[in-house]
Amino acid sequence: MEWSWVMASVGKLLRLTLGAWAVVLLVALALPAQAQQPSSVNPTASSVKEQQLLQELNRIQGRVTIPDQRSSVLEQPAGRDWRNFRDVTLRWIGGIAILGMLAALIIFYLTRGMVKIEGGRSGRSIVRFNGFERTVHWMTATCFIVLALSGLNITFGRPLLIPLIGLEAFSEWSQWAKYAHNYLSFPFSIGVIVIFLMWIGGNIPNKLDVDWIRRGGGLVGGDHPPAYRFNAGQKFMYWVVVLGGGAVAASGYLLMFPFYASGIEGMQIASVVHSVVAVLFVAAMIAHIYIGTIGMEGAFEAMGSGTVDVNWAKEHHSLWLEQQKAREAEGNARSAAAAPAE
């Protein structure tokens, strides 16, 4: 009886001891594993970061079930640069170019005033541009004004117009402006091509232009350097229209027909070219409009009625006037010779 009690006590003690050792062993084994665990769990620690992907690939692309497979491109790093250019850089370039030109012209007008016909009006006029030339000019000009306003709306519309007219009106106006921009691009392009062909003969730069520029073109000082039909200033405008118009037309059609001739990268470059050339074009045309209206007496008539005062022609295009007079005299002599003698 006593022996069995002793054996039971020893067995109980042994079980307790073994149990305690087992607990100690488990804790000892668990500790190193626990020491390796981070204090806070980061479920994406082992996944690839977006920036790593963008460094390795030129785009992040997935798969789509819709017909347009190009929509599978989720991210394209160059797109961020383009967006930054469009939202920030372009606004600075456009703002400085257009407001700078306006400021310069205001200062010029306040200091120089309108360039008058020094000899006064003679009362005699001479044909400067025929009906066809004026029609092409005005077609290109009216298209340009609509294209410029609707284009500037894309760059400056959101920050400038939304606070004034609200979101709904801006949305409606922008939609119509976009239609006008797309549809009037074609008559504008035709106008630029016809202008190029129609006036190329008189717009090749020559030595006379150097002298004209050196003498300030009659705008600075009271000098009137000689010029044929187009002086150096007008030649400059001609090439701005031809080259600038050509550049905006070509880049604009790339944007109008997305993915027809280029990928997304090409379209981003086209967008940058289109917008930069366009804002510089607008700035140049503001100067053109100024000199053709309030900047110079008698200049608007050339594109208005098509005729200019002879004294205006004498002061600004003296060599052209001589050519016209010689041609007229030649025509008169020819008709006199052809007339039957009495």
Added chain:
Amino acid sequence: MKAFLIAVVTAIVIAIAWAGVLNKVQEPVSEAFATQGVRL
């Protein structure tokens, strides 16, 4: 004035013709980004 009016009318006529060409050539958004599959 006559040249200006002719210019504006010419621009509008060419623009309308160009609009017709554009609408024929370019795929509308509803077609470009659509699928024939039906999602139920």
